[in-house]
Amino acid sequence: MNTKYIDLIDQTYHFPTEEFELQNKHLQFHGIDLMKLVEEYGTPLKFSYLPKISDNIQRAKGWFDSAFAKADYKATYNYCYCTKSSHFKHVLDTALKNDIHIETSSAFDINIVQSLKKEGKINDETFVICNGFKRDLYIQNIASLIDSGQKNCIPVIDNYEELSLLTEATDSNFNVGIRIASEEEPKFEFYTSRLGIGYKNILTFFKNQIEPNNQVNLKMLHFFINTGIRDNAYYWNELHKCLKVYIQLKKICPTLDSLNIGGGFPIKNSLAFEFDYAYMVEEIVSQIKQVCDEAGVDVPHLFTEFGSFTVGESGGAIYKILYQKQQNDREKWSMINSSFITTLPDSWAISKRFIMLPLNRWNDEYERVLLGGLTCDSDDYYNSEQNINAIYLPKYHKDKPLYVGFFNTGAYQETIGGYGGLQHCLIPAPKHVLIDRDDDGAITTRVFKEQQSSEQMLEILGYQ
Template sequence: MNTKYIDLINQTFDFPQEEFKVDSKNTLHFHGIDMMEMAEKFGTPLKFTYLPKISQNIQNAKEMFSRMMKKHKYKGQYHYCYCTKSSHFKHVLDEALKNDIHIETSSAFDINIVENLKAEGKVTDNTYVLCNGFKREEYIQNIQRLINKGHKNCIPIIDNYEELNLLSDGVEYPLHVGIRIASEEEPKFEFYTSRLGIGYKNIVNFYKKEIHHNENVNLKMLHFFINTGIKDNAYYWNELNKCLKVYIDLKKICPTLDSLNIGGGFPIKNSLGFEYDYEYMIDEIINQIKEACDEAYIEVPHIFTEFGSYTVGESGGAVYKVLYQKKQNDRERWNMINSSFITTLPDSWAINKRFILLPINRWNDSYERVLLGGLTCDSDDYYNSEQHMNAIYLPTYKEEKPLYLGFFNTGAYQESIGGYGGLQHCLIPQPKHIIINKNEKGELEYKLFREKQTASDFLKILGYEN
């Protein structure tokens, strides 16, 4: 009889997979990392970042865009930008910038990070810095400072009608700008038009009125992004088609316009059954842009993307230990972890986001259906939205045989949304954080980035200690 956990996985998914394997000791390996060995060495709860995965995803995207541009004889260039708000950590930016990429920012302090990286030589004047977001005094001043220090490849993306004048007033060099399109939201969304950017119908008039005769401003880029990401559905292709019409109309009257930013939105793996044809989507995007431009007899634009989750998401993970099982009624078994989902994986609570959940050990044991609960006293601190359609199956709880769990591909947004280093709900401490890299010999190296938060850390924040 196939009653072991590993039997369940083998019957349900194509397993093992590129990044997941189980060894002879029935413990899980992730990109060659012995997860049980790491848990025993550093303790749990534990967060980790596997840096090589960042470079791997960047290179994969760059190679696919290059190949599809060659296929379609596309004469424009491709520029890969990293959306910093996905993870601002220095080790993430350092790894990403090894791959000859560019940066997209979203707020004032992002510029301070760019200046820090420039001082280290990791960002140069050739690096594009695309400044998105709603801009007010401090963000405006930081952008102006960066440009005035000679960073001519800094391109503020105009989000509203006032920003152009605010930026122009303090810039000493000709200002290169982009305009963000306020795309229409998905039909089921709570509102009709994105609050970000300028409406499709207003962009050409805005250019004619504010930029066309302004010798100090050059329009270089049109920015397009939809909240649901790059998906093969009618909504995405319809919005892209409307964007291309605006680009063509602008290009006919604006010779400096030469770039189209299609934003971010490549999905990342959220279950062992994940399927997404990246090559097909890139192929079709390139094809549609080229066809539209050829029909209008205009040059194709350089293409920019702003991949955030795709860059860093699959590099991160979290490891927990099951502390206890509570049987609340005849049907529900609650496995209580030694941390909190609300504080360490906030998207699982806030937007019901799915992550890959797998046990670290005991793959050859029998399994049971369970719910997972966190340590806070909040009834919403639980996880049950996983690849088994709202049911979680894990090796059967045994007090004498501790069970360890891994959540994978958690590297985007979770630390910043969870308030990394600050107060946590019910004062649950932030876990220890480990950075994993490979040396020149290809051997794994582990570095402690941050210790688990202490009571003293919280007391200082709260004003009880100096």
């Protein structure tokens, strides 16, 4: 019988993959021996593999370059990184090496932009697309950025009051975008996004507030839907509705020359993941060109705001199985030495699933288990893979340590989990290691943050 864990993987997936392989019976991730990482740094452990950030940016640029050439699309493509996915300096520094631009979401993002400008990581020509609901400090910071000479700072208008707030905050001339309030899928909990201005009201808004204002030019139309870029009727229908508005505006507004299609590229959440990125890009570019050609207007410059796609597949978390509890005749609970709620909050909050694989013992027999976290919270568990309604791992043995890795966790988990702050049940944030490659391709590692200490938490709580 094929009862080993490696047999299960071979029967279920195409393995090895471009990211994962076995060497010396241990799991390798992009050529990194994860057991050696554990031996050097211990667990629980968070890591960021920085080269994957550049890799994904260059892949996306290549897809758009090819699609533009195939469609004879006479405009430019601008890759923006959505900073809210991960604000860390090592992420921004790596991403900006690839000649990209930035999308911001709130006031403190602008302080990050100013810091990057001082370091020469971005310049006055870099596009800074300012999204989100804007009040007070965010408005002031955007105005300050515009006044400092950031020629391509484009605040995207989210509601009817923002334009007047911006013009009151600066005397400089500036460009703006308008965000379309997209209509959501029928199964969604609401009909229309809370972000942006409704399709039917955009033309009126332009005529009443932007066209008469000599201080402002409309540069961009912004389109994004919560479910992301998917090859389904809903996505294509919303894109065509957006293009209809773009064409109406373009015919009366010569300064409008850019379409921002937001983010929404999916990332791998299973070894069985399949998504034809190149096809989707080709189809988007082709349909935009076709609609614009039929209407007799120039095609727009295209912007994207990929966040999870940029950074998600660079991150991972490693845990040790501490103990196993047989709670009844069917359920075995394998307890990790950390917490899912605090280190992978999306697994708890929105039932998100990540790629999960053991680092060692692939030649041992496997069993079905549930994974439990350390908090005294009944919701601190992980119970299934994305494409399998179960978790299978090598059988627990007290004298044979087992380590498990969760992969492609690099987007949102640290900020949502309250990085550096209080954690549920005061479970400390794990050590965080940065992995890179030098000019010769050799792997380098360094500790970004040590595991959170009791003193740090007690200071936050007011005990010190």
